[in-house]
Structures are given as structure tokens and as C-alpha cells.
Amino acid sequence: MYTISNVKLYIDGQWRNGSASRALPIKNPATNEIMAEVACAEPDDIEEAATAAARAFQDWRKTSVFERYGVMRKAAQLLRERVDVIAAYMTMEQGKPLVESRMEIMASADTIDWFAEEGRRAYGRVIPPRRPDVYQLVVREPVGPVAAFAPWNFPVQQITRKLSAALAAGCSIVVKAAEETPASSSELILAFADAGVPKGVVNLVFGDPAAISSQLISHPSIRKVSFTGSTRVGKLLAAEAGRHMKRITLELGGHAPVIVFNDADIQLAAKTMVTSKFRNCGQVCVSPTRFLIQEDVYEKFVEVFLGATRNLKVGNGLDDGVNMGPMANPRRVSAMEEFVGDAEQLQARILLGGSANEGKGNYWQPTVIGDLPVASRAMTEEPFGPLAIMNRFKHFDDAVNEANRLPYGLAAYAWTRSAKTAQQIAANVETGMISINHLGLGFPETPWGGVKDSGYGTEAGMEGLEAYLTPKFVTQLGLSDPGMS
Numbered sequence: 001m002y003t004i005s006n007v008k009l010y011i012d013g014q015w016r017n018g019s020a021s022r023a024l025p026i027k028n029p030a031t032n033e034i035m036a037e038v039a040c041a042e043p044d045d046i047e048e049a050a051t052a053a054a055r056a057f058q059d060w061r062k063t064s065v066f067e068r069y070g071v072m073r074k075a076a077q078l079l080r081e082r083v084d085v086i087a088a089y090m091t092m093e094q095g096k097p098l099v100e101s102r103m104e105i106m107a108s109a110d111t112i113d114w115f116a117e118e119g120r121r122a123y124g125r126v127i128p129p130r131r132p133d134v135y136q137l138v139v140r141e142p143v144g145p146v147a148a149f150a151p152w153n154f155p156v157q158q159i160t161r162k163l164s165a166a167l168a169a170g171c172s173i174v175v176k177a178a179e180e181t182p183a184s185s186s187e188l189i190l191a192f193a194d195a196g197v198p199k200g201v202v203n204l205v206f207g208d209p210a211a212i213s214s215q216l217i218s219h220p221s222i223r224k225v226s227f228t229g230s231t232r233v234g235k236l237l238a239a240e241a242g243r244h245m246k247r248i249t250l251e252l253g254g255h256a257p258v259i260v261f262n263d264a265d266i267q268l269a270a271k272t273m274v275t276s277k278f279r280n281c282g283q284v285c286v287s288p289t290r291f292l293i294q295e296d297v298y299e300k301f302v303e304v305f306l307g308a309t310r311n312l313k314v315g316n317g318l319d320d321g322v323n324m325g326p327m328a329n330p331r332r333v334s335a336m337e338e339f340v341g342d343a344e345q346l347q348a349r350i351l352l353g354g355s356a357n358e359g360k361g362n363y364w365q366p367t368v369i370g371d372l373p374v375a376s377r378a379m380t381e382e383p384f385g386p387l388a389i390m391n392r393f394k395h396f397d398d399a400v401n402e403a404n405r406l407p408y409g410l411a412a413y414a415w416t417r418s419a420k421t422a423q424q425i426a427a428n429v430e431t432g433m434i435s436i437n438h439l440g441l442g443f444p445e446t447p448w449g450g451v452k453d454s455g456y457g458t459e460a461g462m463e464g465l466e467a468y469l470t471p472k473f474v475t476q477l478g479l480s481d482p483g484m485s
């Protein structure tokens with residue numbers, strides 16, 4: 001049994017409270033009990049963090065790539081060694097089952113390793129010149145100190161994608177992690193500190209999100225911003241970043257369509273999508289939500305989907321065999337009530353679930369709704385919860401039109417045995433990522449990001465490193481030129 005202790009800020013190599021000693025409670029979503037407190041940063045503390053990052057950047061950028069690689073690999077190893085305790089903290093503060101917490105931490109360690117390696121391949125290039133005595137080089141330099149804002153749904157992985165790309169590129173960073181899930185995030189930063197990352201290179205703060213983002217984005221030392229969270233907040237931060245001419249990567253909301261064609265492997269499709277839908281209680285930006293099922297296989301798909309969903313064990317994520325924990329916070333439970341209430345008013349069929357569990361904790365039953373009108377709230381807004389919608393379509397174009405109807409474009413899924421249909425659906429759905437006939441998203445080496453209101457820029461993959469690098473063109477006249485003598 002592990003106990004979460006009070007979580008501190010990490011600024012310029014020191015673990016400490018904020019200058020006004022303010023703190024927020026850390027609650028267990030399975031019981032609603034307060035477990036500990038997280039320190040809040042004041043404007044002075046944020047100034048210190050940004051200044052420390054600016055100072056440390058000057059040395060870190062010159063630290064050899066091989067040395068940076070060594071520190072990062074060590075941090076990844078420490079995460080793996082500490083997986084039991086960090087996973088317990090994550091489940092206690094976020095709610096997801098222990099097995100998912102462990103997977104997230106191990107996947108984060110892989111991501112750190114991958115970016116450590118990729119940093120060694122941040123190659124430039126030589127451009128053929130227009131005269132023989134000129135050298136033309138493109139070198140890729142770190143963009144500068146980074147401000148990163150990460151949410152509560154994946155408290156380790158969401159930071160890792162930003163942090164490891166930044167460090168590999170030679171950037172320093174100030175991370176504002178989620179106040180609701182600070183203990184596991186802080187363990188990630190501790191692994192880097194223990195691995196020997198120099199002071200000031202990595203800083204961790206918590207507090208008032210709007211005040212901190214405003215201060216950091218406008219801070220002259222900060223050169224790059226990365227945010228994962230809602231589209232609403234992403235647009236606010238994009239506007240601020242624009243005002244201050246800062247580069248920004250935005251990974252925002254989604255409303256993933258799942259297109260199931262008549263020729264799909266229905267058993268495989270339905271069972272795989274149940275696993276994906278209810279992972280992390282549906283609080284995943286790529287969570288499958290709008291199931292668009294071709295008419296002939298609608299009944300069969302829904303039957304298998306419901307069967308597999310009924311087998312899910314809902315409970316405290318620390319308990320053995322639990323497949324789905326509570327929602328991370330009471331705001332999500334209220335949101336589920338509103339989505340389902342609206343669907344009921346529109347006479348949609350609630351095929352499963354549709355209400356909270358009795359007793360303590362932010363529990364919501366796995367919920368499946370059939371034939372939901374497109375005007376409903378759940379068909380328009382991101383549910384970000386354990387809610388799947390089963391609608392029908394007739395023709396290929398109907399499915400594509402529905403998939404592209406919303407302003408979101410993060411992830412999409414399709415199931416078909418036809419190579420031609422697979423190729424056409426990949427080409428026609430407006431999305432940053434599409435996974436066909438399996439779950440294939442989210443590896444360190446593959447790009448992760450959306451289009452339209454789902455954001456811009458990419459995390460992970462070689463494009464993920466690119467976001468933290470800036471090209472510098474160097475043109476040099478050779479010394480053998482007679483004009484130089």
C-alpha cells in the first residue's frame with residue numbers, strides 16, 4: 001500500500017513550496033477522499049522558473065548530444081524501476097486501473113528512450129551551392145526554453161512527449177502539470193532529476209493554469225509553447241502565442257468516428273473497440289465515440305459490442321481485475337449526466353448504462369446509445385467519457401460526410417476487409433490519424449496530432465522532435481577564394 005505525500009514545485013533544481021505557501025487538495029476519484037496537497041506557484045515562482053530555464057538552456061544546448069542521451073536513458077530506466085509506486089500514485093489520483101497506469105509509465109519510458117536516440121539523428125544538410133567555393137549548410141538548433149502544459153488524463157505520458165522531445169533537441173523546459181494529478185507527474189520529473197539533468201533544465205510548476213500560461217507565454221525567455229487539453233483552452237493559448245510570436249504545438253479535443261463496413265470482421269472490430277472505448281474511462285482524446293455502422297451489420301456489431309461491454313468490471317482501479325475505474329473528477333460525471341439527459345429527450349435508445357453508480361466516487365457506467373440524432377449534444381461535443389454512440393449508414397459517402405461533419409479531426413478508425421475501401425476511407429476522412437482494422441496509434445515513433453479544431457503540430461515521431469528545432473542556414477565562402485587573401 002502506497003501513500004501520496006504532499007507534492008512540491010521543482011524550480012532551478014530545488015523541490016519547494018510556492019512563495020505564498022498556497023496549496024490545493026489532491027483527491028482520490030474512487031473515494032473522494034483528500035490524500036495530500038500540491039504546492040501552488042505564485043508569479044515570483046514562475047519568473048524564477050522561466051529565468052532558470054533561460055540560464056540553463058545556454059549550457060544544455062551546448063551539452064553534447066551523447067551526454068543528453070545518457071541522462072535521458074537513465075531517466076527512462078529509473079521510471080521502469082519505480083513503476084510500482086508511480087503506477088499506484090497515478091491510479092490513486094487519476095482513477096485508471098493499475099494495469100493501465102503501469103502501461104502508461106512503461107510506454108513513457110520507451111518514449112524517452114526513443115527521443116534520446118532521435119536527438120542523435122537531428123541531422124542538418126548540405127545544399128549544393130551556385131559557385132564552387134561556397135559551402136551552404138542547414139544546421140538544426142534547439143528552439144529555446146519551452147513552456148509545456150499537460151492535462152490530467154495521462155499525467156506521465158502527456159508530459160513525456162513534450163519533455164523528452166525538448167530535452168533531446170537541447171531545449172530547457174518549464175512544465176505546468178495538472179493540479180488534479182500531480183503526484184505521478186512529479187515522479188516523472190524526479191526521475192530526470194535523479195538521472196542527473198542539470199538544475200534549471202527541467203522545472204515543474206502547479207497553480208492557477210490561466211495565470212501561469214499567460215505569464216509564461218508572454219515571458220521573453222520562452223520561445224516555444226506546447227499544450228494538450230481542450231479546444232476551448234487551446235484556442236485561447238494559440239491567440240496568446242500569436243500575440244507574442246511564439247511557436248506552439250496544440251493537441252486538443254477529438255470526436256473519433258469508427259466506420260464499420262458490411263465486410264468487416266465484426267467480432268474483432270467490436271471487441272477491439274470496446275477495449276479502446278472504455279480505456280481510461282473514455283477520457284482519451286482519441287477515444288472512439290461516433291460508431292458509424294453499415295446497415296447490414298448494425299445489429300450484429302451492436303450485439304457483440306454490448307456483450308463485451310457487459311463483461312467489463314467497473315471499480316476502484318487498485319482492485320484486481322478492474323477494467324474501468326471512476327472518472328477523474330466530478331466535472332466529467334456532470335458532463336455525462338448532461339449528454340445522457342439530452343439523448344433521452346431526443347428519444348434515443350439507451351442500450352446500456354446511462355447513469356452514475358451508487359455510493360462514493362466519480363463512477364459512471366459504461367454507456368451505449370443507439371440511433372442518436374446528429375443534433376444531439378453527444379454527437380456534436382466531445383463526450384470525454386465512457387459513452388459510445390451506435391448510428392447507421394448506407395453508402396460510403398454517407399459515412400465520410402458524417403465523419404467529416406464536425407470541426408474535430410484527431411483520430412478515426414475503420415473496419416473493412418476490402419483493400420480498396422481501406423485506401424479510400426484513409427484518403428477521404430479529415431483526420432490527423434486513422435487506424436484501420438486494428439489499434440495502431442500512439443507509438444513513440446509514429447506521429448500524433450490532429451487537424452481542424454483538434455490542433456496543429458505533431459507530437460511523437462520524427463516530426464515531434466522537429467517541433468523543438470529551428471533551422472539555421474549557414475553560407476560560407478571558402479578561404480581559398482582569392483578575394484579572401
Ligand code: NAD
Binds near residue numbers: 151214229236
Ligand atoms: P478544461 O478545458 O478546463 O481544462 C483542460 C486542461 O487544460 C486542464 O489540464 C487544465 O488545467 C488546463 N487549462 C485550463 N485552462 C488553462 C489555461 N488558461 N492555460 C493553461 N492550461 C489551462 O477542462 P477539464 O474539465 O479539465 O477537461 C475537460 C475537457 O478537456 C475535455 O472535454 C477534453 O475536451 C479536454 N481534454 C483533452 C485532453 C487531451 O488529451 N486532448 C486531455 C484532458 C482534457
